Amino acid sequence: MYTPAHFAASDQALSNLLNNGGAANLVTMTPDGLLATLLPFVYEPDVGEHGALHAHMARNNTQWSSPVTGEALMIVQGADAYISPSWYASKAEHGRVVPTWNYSTAHVYGQLVVHDDAEWLGRHVRRLSDHHEAGRPRPWSVDEAPERFIAGQLRAIVGVELVITRVEAKTKLSQNRAPADVDGVIAGLRASGDPASAADVERARTS
Numbered sequence: 722m723y724t725p726a727h728f729a730a731s732d733q734a735l736s737n738l739l740n741n742g743g744a745a746n747l748v749t750m751t752p753d754g755l756l757a758t759l760l761p762f763v764y765e766p767d768v769g770e771h772g773a774l775h776a777h778m779a780r781n782n783t784q785w786s787s788p789v790t791g792e793a794l795m796i797v798q799g800a801d802a803y804i805s806p807s808w809y810a811s812k813a814e815h816g817r818v819v820p821t822w823n824y825s826t827a828h829v830y831g832q833l834v835v836h837d838d839a840e841w842l843g844r845h846v847r848r849l850s851d852h853h854e855a856g857r858p859r860p861w862s863v864d865e866a867p868e869r870f871i872a873g874q875l876r877a878i879v880g881v882e883l884v885i886t887r888v889e890a891k892t893k894l895s896q897n898r899a900p901a902d903v904d905g906v907i908a909g910l911r912a913s914g915d916p917a918s919a920a921d922v923e924r925a926r927t928s
Contacts, residue, residue: 722828722889727897730827730890731928738799738827738890739764739772743853745795747776747881749833751787758784760881762795763849771885774829775845777878785835785879793833795883799825799892802918808909810901823906825921827890829883836880839872845880894925 730738744761760776774795778785801824812818836842847863854860863871895906903926910919 722826722891724889724891725897728891728893730825730892733928734825734892734924735827735888735890737924738797738825739766739774739829742797742799745774745776745797745829747778747784747833747883748794748796749784749787750790751784752790753783753787756784756787758782760795761849761853762797763845763852768882769884771831771888773831773885774883775848775880776883777842777845777849777880780877780879782879785881789833792830792886793883795829795831797827797829800915800917800921801825802910802913802915804895804906805909808902808905809898810905811899821893823894823918823922825890825892825894827888829885830887830889831883831885834882834884836882838880839875842875842878842880843871846875892921892925894922896925900926 742762742764744759746757746759748755748757758778760778762774762776764772765775766772801822804821804823806812806818806820809818836845850861850863854862895903898906903922907919907922910916910922
């Protein structure tokens with residue numbers, strides 16, 4: 722991934738992406754060519770040297786059973802937003818401004834491990850559900866559903882684990898703009914109803 726130095730993700734920004742990500746595209750090279758599936762995931766930092774991403778897919782999805790050539794890739798995407806040049810203070814000064822796109826992303830490479838057993842899957846779906854239910858007034862738990870129903874659901878999926886070997890991460894969040902322009906971007910994003918992207922720009926400015 723092309724990453725100019727001023728857009729390189731900090732360790733904290735990468736941690737935020739992996740710990741707070743919702744879903745990522747799993748991309749594998751197989752004898753049938755490239756295959757990709759969008760999967761909800763959880764980051765497990767204590768697995769291996771660099772951590773792992775745990776996910777699952779439908780048993781009928783052939784990607785899990787197709788041999789993988791080399792590393793697998795999961796593309797984690799944070800908030801992204803169109804940036805209008807009208808938000809820049811410098812537009813009034815010289816007019817030499819153009820639109821751009823702000824985003825945060827991590828390309829996570831690793832070895833793909835398939836987990837086709839109910840015990841691993843049971844732990845995984847509980848971890849995944851608990852992660853996304855946390856903070857809700859009445860968090861739902863897997864154990865609220867009938868045991869036989871959950872057992873049947875687990876038989877319909879297969880676990881996939883990306884044991885991380887390397888990560889390329891980028892946070893393109895107006896770091897190359899003057900302070901007054903950054904102020905304008907934050908205000909513009911908030912006015913557009915995108916507080917998540919505005920908060921990302923603020924964090925990038927202070928990191």
